[in-house]
Amino acid sequence: xxxxxxxxxxxxxxxxxxxxxxxxxxxxxxxxxxxxxxxxxxxxxxxxxxxxxxxxxxxxxxxxxxxxxxxxxxxxxxxxxxxxxxxxxxxxxxxxxxxxxxxxxxxxxxxxxxxxxxxxxxxxxxxxxxxxxxxxxxxxxxxxxxxxxxxxxxxxxxxxxxxxxxxxxxxxxxxxxxxxxxxxxxxxxxxxxxxxxxxxxxxxxxxxxxxxxxxxxxxxxxxxxxxxxxxxxxxxxxxxxxxxxxxxxxxxxxxxxxxxxxxxxxxxxxxxxxxxxxxxxxxxxxxxxxxxxxxxxxxxxxxxxxxxxxxxxxxxxxxxxxxxxxxxxxxxxxxxxxxxxxxxxxxxxxxxxxxxxxxxxxxxxxxxxxxxxxxxxxxxxxxxxxxxxxxxxxxxxxxxxxx
Numbered sequence: 407x408x409x410x411x412x413x414x415x416x417x418x419x420x421x422x423x424x425x426x427x428x429x430x431x432x433x434x435x436x437x438x439x440x441x442x443x444x445x446x447x448x449x450x451x452x453x454x455x456x457x458x459x460x461x462x463x464x465x466x467x468x469x470x471x472x473x474x475x476x477x478x479x480x481x482x483x484x485x486x487x488x489x490x491x492x493x494x495x496x497x498x499x500x501x502x503x504x505x506x507x508x509x510x511x512x513x514x515x516x517x518x519x520x521x522x523x524x525x526x527x528x529x530x531x532x533x534x535x536x537x538x539x540x541x542x543x544x545x546x547x548x549x550x551x552x553x554x555x556x557x558x559x560x561x562x563x564x565x566x567x568x569x570x571x572x573x574x575x576x577x578x579x580x581x582x583x584x585x586x587x588x589x590x591x592x593x594x595x596x597x598x599x600x601x602x603x604x605x606x607x608x609x610x611x612x613x614x615x616x617x618x619x620x621x622x623x624x625x626x627x628x629x630x631x632x633x634x635x636x637x638x639x640x641x642x643x644x645x646x647x648x649x650x651x652x653x654x655x656x657x658x659x660x661x662x663x664x665x666x667x668x669x670x671x672x673x674x675x676x677x678x679x680x681x682x683x684x685x686x687x688x689x690x691x692x693x694x695x696x697x698x699x700x701x702x703x704x705x706x707x708x709x710x711x712x713x714x715x716x717x718x719x720x721x722x723x724x725x726x727x728x729x730x731x732x733x734x735x736x737x738x739x740x741x742x743x744x745x746x747x748x749x750x751x752x753x754x755x756x757x758x759x760x761x762x763x764x765x766x767x768x769x770x771x772x773x774x775x776x777x778x779x780x781x782x783x784x785x786x787x788x789x790x791x792x793x794x795x796x797x798x799x800x801x802x803x804x805x806x807x808x809x
């Protein structure tokens with residue numbers, strides 16, 4: 407086996423990855439490059455640099471990926487109206503292929519033989535990271551410490567940290583904290599009381615949204631502009647993708663929009679419960695469906711709805727870089743050619759409701775649909791033959807059943 411001389415670690419600076427960093431240095435006796443992705447998680451990232459320096463890391467990468475995350479990953483997914491199991495907006499799932507992409511890129515740049523991640527052996531993230539690396543560069547070895555070391559409990563983790571003089575924050579001692587993942591699209595919370603699906607979620611779990619009951623009593627109406635399926639403006643102001651999602655997160659959070667208490671089916675086979683907050687994404691999903699309702703042909707819209715569950719499942723399961731996801735993406739992107747215009751959305755007490763939609767490319771015809779006399783010729787008698795032909799098989803079926 408080729409000796410590993412350099413490893414690139416996906417590093418947050420938290421307790422787990424700080425311990426993993428030390429373990430990699432000790433186990434492989436080689437240089438470790440740390441990579442910290444700024445996905446808009448809302449945390450100060452410089453402490454991660456300081457902790458890596460304390461551990462003797464010479465090459466520390468902290469990369470601002472917010473714009474790339476939203477423009478190249480979130481927005482393509484939004485064009486599909488993707489929801490896993492009909493509810494989850496895939497906030498964690500869509501971040502993993504981007505992190506993996508940069509892990510591989512840095513590994514190639516520095517000549518590393520391996521990449522490492524801190525995902526556990528029970529979760530989906532290990533699958534997502536590793537399938538992405540497999541697709542991007544199968545020659546790179548993947549190290550997953552949680553599947554390799556002999557640490558089997560939280561107590562052993564803390565003992566390892568103390569033995570190697572790694573600082574353990576006070577909130578990490580004692581009872582295990584919630585497991586939290588955050589980025590510009592969402593915040594997810596798992597663990598502790600949430601592991602019992604019968605328990606009601608305590609208010610302090612929510613971080614990004616107010617309780618809808620406590621949200622403003624006055625609705626707020628906003629306008630979102632779209633071009634070719636992507637949001638480009640809020641209330642007439644053009645914004646970059648990351649700035650736009652940040653703006654909508656603030657608006658949605660203030661009105662208690664985007665909360666989800668979900669028991670989902672993990673790819674590896676178990677059920678898990680998570681609390682998700684996706685305020686901006688929830689608003690965008692409603693608005694996008696609103697603009698599609700007047701710009702997409704019926705058959706095209708229905709086909710998109712048919713493939714959406716498969717597309718969402720591919721992302722959830724870690725197949726972002728798989729050929730079938732790229733094939734579906736090409737179909738979805740083609741459908742967005744004329745999805746441009748503006749949508750008005752009312753934000754109120756946890757809901758984002760479309761109240762108006764306009765487009766210069768609209769397929770909606772008031773003259774055609776009106777109950778009044780129409781300027782467009784429409785022969786009502788045509789409906790008789792249409793119905794009779796569609797009813798032919800039903801009449802045959804009924805006649806057979808009556809015999």
